[in-house]
Amino acid sequence: MASTIPPHFVLVPLSSQGHIIPTSDLACLLAERGARVSLVTTPGDAARLQGVADRARRAKLPLEIVELPFQPADDGVAPGSEGVDTVLRWFQSLYRLAGPLEDYVRALPRRPSCIVSDLLNPWTVGVARNVGVPRLVYATPSCFYSLCDLNVATHKDKPEDEFVVPGMPMRVELTKSTWPLAFFSPPSWEAFLEERNEGLRTADGVVVNSFLDIEGQFAECLEAALAMPVWVLGPFFLNNRDEEALAERTDQYKPSASMDENAVTAWLDDMAQRGVKVAYVNFGTVVGMCAGQLYEVGHGLEDSGTSFVWVVREEETATLEAREWLEALEARTAGRGLIVRGWAPQVAILSHPAVGGFVTHCGWNSLLESVTHGVPVVTWPKFADQILNERLAIDVLGIGAPVSATAPVVGQLSVLRADVARAVSDLMGDGEAAQERRRKAKQYGERAHAAMEKGGSSYQNLTKLVQSFAQSGGNGTRNTTPSIFSTSAMEPQEIQIER
Known part of the structure; x- marks a missing residue:
């Protein structure tokens, strides 16, 4: 009988405080379930994650921080820079991490089970394809936002300013003036946004920092719209069960x-x-x-x-x-x-x-x-x-x-x-x-809190995610997994949103 090898997740966060901190929380969650985790980032962000690395070392968690060579000064931008075009140049500068990331994955003695990449890191699509590894997208916003964004993307030419977002499980009214970037993206952003959307459409699944009791109906609709699993695993930060662990997440940004x-x-x-x-x-x-x-x-x-x-x-x-x-x-x-x-x-x-x-x-x-x-x-x-x-x-x-x-x-x-x-x-x-x-x-x-406790919806979903990427016999392939909302994946839950 083939032995089961713990899965190896390579996490690639966006180089931004609001993205790296929850990604490091996810890394700890996966590692505490026995998965090997490599959190891949720039040297500057690796230094800020030293507290997380120290925590993992003390707890003997299989989590490592991997530095990829990167010099953002070449583009004249830096994390936290403001201005639409400046932010875009920062995103584009991160494309230079593709080569070092592929080199890192190829140098591993065994192919990782999965790459989990931030939605705003579409450059990882080619890396995952080149090395033959499944790729999950970590969608940092809410399921509600992701579903609206996906549905509106096909209706940008709608003439009236006020409209009802199609494909939602409830009535959602918006105007073009309150959410203009969904309709009037600056020309400089068009190519990047299309790459982002293509990266989402071609993923093997989506990871979300939320929980089913507030977003179950939207997660289910998002899963149906994308035709891929949507893993609702949060709130990630509740994994930090003491003040010291919470402080270590953010101290390097203080x-x-x-x-x-x-x-x-x-x-x-x-x-x-x-x-x-x-x-x-x-x-x-x-x-x-x-x-x-x-x-x-x-x-x-x-x-x-x-x-x-x-x-x-x-x-x-x-x-x-x-x-x-x-x-x-x-x-x-x-x-x-x-x-x-x-x-x-x-x-x-x-x-x-x-x-x-x-x-x-x-x-x-x-x-x-x-x-x-x-x-x-x-x-x-x-x-x-x-x-x-x-x-x-x-x-x-x-x-x-x-x-x-x-x-x-x-x-x-x-x-x-x-x-x-x-x-x-x-x-x-x-x-x-x-x-x-x-x-x-x-x-x-x-x-x-109940969602993250043993037996809760997020706890169960994380268990199923780790199990679905367990490698049998070292072939490095992902086991087939059903929808997290199907009866074969988990008992059906009735999600009721109070009005």
């Missing part, structure tokens, strides 16, 4: 001048002891605010009368005027407001009992972390998948409310202090709508 996590926690502890609920305000690491908008947010938080933790990016206070204004705001809100400059321990904050709401840009990592900790949200999306994640939070899950009644135009929604004050007051208040959002958020938080 600027040396950042506020100490213990100081933030101590402040929240004091709020909890006083019975005060706090609003957490953070708009992510990609898009900054102009000074005028920053002032509106600050005055709105002050006028709301609510206690808050507000994360302000360093570049947002680059001018002396902005710094002096922020210091004056801190003085006026002392005792009920905490302003964190540059970086914050987001998961530690969201999991703290003093935190009762989150004002967010609706990045998928942030929204999933909020859902998982049972925290309702005020939504203020900026671009990309954030627009549709807002719809998921408000229209499907019922845990969110928009910061403004004004229909947003991507990157151009100007919010006044009165909007911020009203939204935060409503989020943290005792109104019927606020209480219902909190009830639903708490319910989904409990379900998120």
Whole structure:
């Protein structure tokens, strides 16, 4: 009888903080199930992943960080650069990793079982084909977004501005003005987006950081539309079961001048002891605010009368005027407001009992972390998948409310202090709508943890994924696996989304 060899997954994240961190979580999940994992990345990102490598070493997990030679300075761009064309040049510069990745795979004593590549790394398609290895796509957004994006891609010529997204299990109304990149991609992006889409269409399956209790109906429709397995395995970060593991995920991205996590926690502890609920305000690491908008947010938080933790990016206070204004705001809100400059321990904050709401840009990592900790949200999306994640939070899950009644135009929604004050007051208040959002958020938080526990939907799906790529007799081929929604793969689940 042929022996079963543990599968070997080669993970290729996009070189970006919001992509690498959840990919490293996935790597640990796979390794803890006995799979060998190679997390392949650039030298700079490998250095940032040292905490993950140390954790794997201590736990004796079969996980290695693999550095590929890469010099982004050749293109004059760097990770975190802003501007549409600059970001595109960064994505394109990563194509130079194809040769080193293929060399690494060919040098292995045994072919890996599978390459798991970020959706925004379409250059891995040729590598997987050349070495004869199956390829899964790690789709970093929600299933809801991916399904909308896939369905809209075939209807770009629809003439009217307002439309209903076809192929959805529920009615989803959008406008071209709120999601323009789905219809009016800059010419410089067309070739890249087509390669991205082709990479998705030709994959052997899709991995998603979500869970079936919030996205089961969308995952099932996505699987049917793509005619390939969609492995819903999250929330990945719940695999980090202690504070040390959580800190190791993000410490390498924390600027040396950042506020100490213990100081933030101590402040929240004091709020909890006083019975005060706090609003957490953070708009992510990609898009900054102009000074005028920053002032509106600050005055709105002050006028709301609510206690808050507000994360302000360093570049947002680059001018002396902005710094002096922020210091004056801190003085006026002392005792009920905490302003964190540059970086914050987001998961530690969201999991703290003093935190009762989150004002967010609706990045998928942030929204999933909020859902998982049972925290309702005020939504203020900026671009990309954030627009549709807002719809998921408000229209499907019922845990969110928009910061403004004004229909947003991507990157151009100007919010006044009165909007911020009203939204935060409503989020943290005792109104019927606020209480219902909190009830639903708490319910989904409990379900998120249950999904990752032994016997939960994500736990079972991960087990089946590892088993489906187990190698028998060393032939390096993937076992045939049915749809994760079929009765032969798992017991059918009835997914009910509360309205």
